[in-house]
Amino acid sequence: MSATRIVIADDSVLVRAGVEALLSIEPGHEIVGIAGSLPELIEVVDQVSPDLVITDVRMPPTRVDEGIEAANRFRTSHPDVGVLVLSQFADPAYLRRLVDGGSGRRGYLLKDNLATPGELVTAIDLIHRGGSFIDPAVVELLVNQQSNKVSSSLTRLTERETEILAGIASGKSNVAIGEQLFIGHRAVEKHINSIFAKLDLFDDPDANRRVRAVLMYLQGAA
Template sequence: MSLRVAVADDAVLFREGLARLLADAGFAVTATVGTAGELLAHVGAERPDVAVVDIRMPPSHTTEGLEAARTLRSRYPEIGVLVLSAHVETAYALQMVESGATGAGYLLKERVTDVDELTAAVRRVAAGGLVVDPSVVAALVGRLRVQNPLDALSERERDVLTVMAEGRSNQAIGDRLYLSPKTVEAYVRAVFTKLGLHQAADDNRRVLAVLAFLRG
């Protein structure tokens, strides 16, 4: 059965184009709406698997979409929420993946042009996973303070951490960095050891631990 997705964005051409991409990729688009209120009403009535929402929505075009995403995650934790943004806004991204979060994501709108990345993100949040845009992760890693424990990481360990924090599996990290599975496992263990974080089988907790550390 196809995953059911609702799309909310006040720009008609963008939301209809996004809906078309999703439909062509095999998703069932349940609605395309232009306001946060319409999205909340639709999700309450139809219960799609995922809601894709722009971070800035009418009337003020500030954080209405983000607030709607929070409301959806609170009311319907079983529904995945993918927030789209035109710019890298690390504070909002971190709020979306706060401790204990599941089925949530933050993606730049420019990623929508990569259909494989978009569809993978939708499926990941639908399955209860986390999605963090690579640009956000890069901004967080680059915002290091003096005497930050991250300074203890080697350049390669930092590369692995960056990809890991996007929610990627060890296999995906290896594919991205051209490393063997055993080498990736060694780097991952080293990263967690140096950061004092406990490695867990659950990928969500792994990403949350990394992001929580970067947030601090």
């Protein structure tokens, strides 16, 4: 299996070196380009056509939201390129903008979770396969910011299904959700399958359907 070809974009030389060092520990990843600003990132991606971009959320020239802008731009110019946004900011607004055009091949990971390669590699692999990754800390913030607004799709869910979907959004496993609600994990699985059906989530791996269901829940209730 060929290595995942990656471009790293961050105006901090230390961060770029740190990400490179982490990925060098794990086989199957090849760094094919480096950028320190949005214009440089666009140029490098045009030149090397990577599988995936790992980008800081704030870079020159404005240091506002260049990573999000790049992700949205590449959705049109390079639709097969995955984008993992790294940020020190657990800001739900960034995540919402990142997935506005769809959650496929997109991810958001806090830099605090770069101490070990585990989360980074998990995110890269999910995104490279066409899935999504959301840092659990950002999901928790989104859940805490809920209002009473719900989407029409979510109104199809029963009270129990909504409780289970909230548990998924909080990053809980099926077993943990079952323990919280005092039901067995098989009952949780049955409810989750019902949630997928009611939200019209078909023909996708379960991990990706869970992410899409969470995004629908958070966007509909935020």
